[in-house]
Amino acid sequence: MSEPLFDRVALIGIGLIGSSLAHNIRAHGLARHIAITTRRAETLKRAEELKLGDSYHLDAAEAVRGADLVILCVPVGSCGAVTKEIAGALEPGAIVTDVGSVKGAVVQQMRPHLPETVHFVPAHPIAGTEQSGPDAGFRELFENRWCILTPPDGTDAEAIDRLKRFWEGCGSTVEIMTPDHHDLVLAIVSHVPHLIAYNIVGTAADLETVTQQEVVKFSASGFRDFTRIAASDPTMWRDVFLSNREAVLEMLARFSEDLASLQRAIRWGDGDTLFELFTRTRAIRRGIIEAGQDTAEPDFGREHGRHEPERK
Amino acid sequence: MSEPLFDRVALIGIGLIGSSLAHNIRAHGLARHIAITTRRAETLKRAEELKLGDSYHLDAAEAVRGADLVILCVPVGSCGAVTKEIAGALEPGAIVTDVGSVKGAVVQQMRPHLPETVHFVPAHPIAGTEQSGPDAGFRELFENRWCILTPPDGTDAEAIDRLKRFWEGCGSTVEIMTPDHHDLVLAIVSHVPHLIAYNIVGTAADLETVTQQEVVKFSASGFRDFTRIAASDPTMWRDVFLSNREAVLEMLARFSEDLASLQRAIRWGDGDTLFELFTRTRAIRRGIIEAGQDTAEPDFGREHGRHEPERK
Structure with a gap:
């Protein structure tokens, strides 16, 4: 330069x-x-x-x-x-x-x-x-x-x-x-995912049947990744949700609608609906890897532990 | 040995x-x-x-x-x-x-x-x-x-x-x-997180206002982690949801209730409710790191790219 x-x-x-x-x-x-x-x-x-x-x-x-x-x-x-x-x-x-x-x-x-x-x-x-x-x-x-x-x-x-x-x-x-299109895009790729992550970590913390210690202990199975996102700066994120209200509420409504339909599929044993969605989502993951936004490396959350086993 | x-x-x-x-x-x-x-x-x-x-x-x-x-x-x-x-x-x-x-x-x-x-x-x-x-x-x-x-x-x-x-x-x-307690614990730390991840990736794929290409392109901001989880084996996960129906539906109901209350807070500009939750969830993250279930390393999804910049 x-x-x-x-x-x-x-x-x-x-x-x-x-x-x-x-x-x-x-x-x-x-x-x-x-x-x-x-x-x-x-x-x-x-x-x-x-x-x-x-x-x-x-x-x-x-x-x-x-x-x-x-x-x-x-x-x-x-x-x-x-x-x-x-x-x-x-x-x-x-x-x-x-x-x-x-x-x-x-x-x-x-x-x-x-x-x-x-x-x-x-x-x-x-x-x-x-x-x-x-x-x-x-x-x-x-x-x-x-x-x-x-x-x-x-x-x-x-x-x-x-x-x-x-x-x-x-x-x-x-x-x-444009600012408006930006806000729509970010609502779905960032804001709603963060809200959901915060929400499930909160739901888990409030359970009476499963202790918080158990949640922490067995977090490796999916929950862990949500806690990482839900550890983001509280002030910044409060402001994001209050400032991008319309787009977030719109995306959230769609998310909840879709989730209700999965819930119904589980209740009625409709495996095909589940399988169809779970197959479709894999294609998007492939797109993200091909676009260089992530690697295909399996992530099991212990880069350090892998080479220096530290048994507890 | x-x-x-x-x-x-x-x-x-x-x-x-x-x-x-x-x-x-x-x-x-x-x-x-x-x-x-x-x-x-x-x-x-x-x-x-x-x-x-x-x-x-x-x-x-x-x-x-x-x-x-x-x-x-x-x-x-x-x-x-x-x-x-x-x-x-x-x-x-x-x-x-x-x-x-x-x-x-x-x-x-x-x-x-x-x-x-x-x-x-x-x-x-x-x-x-x-x-x-x-x-x-x-x-x-x-x-x-x-x-x-x-x-x-x-x-x-x-x-x-x-x-x-x-x-x-x-x-x-x-x-x-016991099997029953196992199923409750796993519903919250694994099954519901997976369902939510699958669901939001599906919601994003179905939007008319934001293209799939945009979703992929800007996925680094939170969405990407969900796609990784939502790339898990479809058959295995279909069976998990159908087999752990009761516990999953119970946890899902709580999750949706909590999400509805966050949605209300956003709609009415109630920043305190958001801030309180976002602060509480950080403590759980700390518990997970202290328990050795994850590292505190920031994860921004490009272990390879970091050292071998590959501009597109």
């Missing part, structure tokens, strides 16, 4: 995504200066200990001053308030973007506060782990992942292109779509 | 579990002779090519003749028919066991056919991957995993102990419980 794409990047929020971006900007020389701001002094101090940036600010407005790229890495529900806070300090010509998992609501919350002089290009990197905080970030998080941009009609093409190159610099492939 | 625990083991069925057992019996010297039998000539031939056993039989009765351990590794729904087929050829004193994910129904189906002279000790190794067939097996599958035995009241203690040592020889830790 010859010239950095940006002079000064302001990262607002330094959790999993913010800190992973910091690692990327540094490693790939995407900007000359990384300004980090976050609400909690303790988190900011930790970011400094980890040497994630070049300057550290408790005042968000101070961080964005002079920045030609401003990235909001905060839960979706905080985007509006943060934008209001920084609006007056934004440089004309700056690109303002976010990393939120919902786009319609983010656009609604941020846009009214933004001056006409900046380029607003909402973004959503489809990457994450169940971990959070400044220690959770790592450089490879965005590699081979999709990043969806949802620029409003009439957005400056050059600004879109620069942000696209930024995400490509982090290893991602960029896709452009 | 000094003396093999068994003289001749008959493996009826040579899929993921059967072939993994064959690898274990050989590697740990658990028996002198491995007799393999399976219904399809093609599968039997493949088992022979893989050198999984010492003798190969299309006739199950022939395989069990002279065996002091007979393990049914067939889908739960076939256990009754197979038991009927081998009953007359079983040696007095032989231990007859299975590996089915449901125990109440298996006991009901197998027991009536078994002669009084054999020891019937149903078993369920809690281990598996989403793959199936004789090629899918590997030695480490049972390592550090639980194996649940559900011997009927009055079963010979020496027989239970021998089978326990057999599973310990495969690397598992053995737990003993």
Whole structure:
């Protein structure tokens, strides 16, 4: 890489995504200066200990001053308030973007506060782990992942292109779509799966006939994978569901309808209905492996145990 | 290991579990002779090519003749028919066991056919991957995993102990419980999670507003893990749901009730209810990691891609 794409990047929020971006900007020389701001002094101090940036600010407005790229890495529900806070300090010509998992609501919350002089290009990197905080970030998080941009009609093409190159610099492939379509797609591939995972872990915790200790002990048989998803950041996910309400409720209604029909098949011993669905779902899995979104390796959840047997 | 625990083991069925057992019996010297039998000539031939056993039989009765351990590794729904087929050829004193994910129904189906002279000790190794067939097996599958035995009241203690040592020889830790309790535990930690995974993959496939290609493309955000589970063997899982009907329907009813209440919280913007659940589920995840049933490593599904970036 010859010239950095940006002079000064302001990262607002330094959790999993913010800190992973910091690692990327540094490693790939995407900007000359990384300004980090976050609400909690303790988190900011930790970011400094980890040497994630070049300057550290408790005042968000101070961080964005002079920045030609401003990235909001905060839960979706905080985007509006943060934008209001920084609006007056934004440089004309700056690109303002976010990393939120919902786009319609983010656009609604941020846009009214933004001056006409900046380029607003909402973004959503489809990457994450169940971990959070400044220690959770790592450089490879965005590699081979999709990043969806949802620029409003009439957005400056050059600004879109620069942000696209930024995400490509982090290893991602960029896709452009409308906020509404983004929210529908994510409702089914991400939001409803997370809700279901949270829900079954809750159902299991509340049982009287099976102890929580038994649930933990025998979790290897499917449940374990749900608990991983259900360990995701509670604030972020609360905001996602409240902000993408319509699409989530629509997908959830379909899910429940389909589940009721499987329940009926089980009750009446209709094995053919079950078998037909279970066969159909295998084809989708093959599609995902062929698309390089996962490997065909069997996952039995014990990468370490496999080579260093530790008997209990 | 000094003396093999068994003289001749008959493996009826040579899929993921059967072939993994064959690898274990050989590697740990658990028996002198491995007799393999399976219904399809093609599968039997493949088992022979893989050198999984010492003798190969299309006739199950022939395989069990002279065996002091007979393990049914067939889908739960076939256990009754197979038991009927081998009953007359079983040696007095032989231990007859299975590996089915449901125990109440298996006991009901197998027991009536078994002669009084054999020891019937149903078993369920809690281990598996989403793959199936004789090629899918590997030695480490049972390592550090639980194996649940559900011997009927009055079963010979020496027989239970021998089978326990057999599973310990495969690397598992053995737990003993009643068939009914087993079926309740497994309904919540395994059967319902699988049903839900199958269901959401089906719901996603049926959408008109989001294409299947989009679902595959953006699956990294949660959906992908469900497709892995939903790629499990259709016949095995159909039988599981039909055989553990009561417990599955009971757990499913609770799951749907809980989901309806989350749906209501989303509709009415009740963030506290969501946040409270999402926080509670994290504790269960910690329990699972502390119990050594999973690692805390973030899983973002691309072990290979991480080191050998393959851009598409």
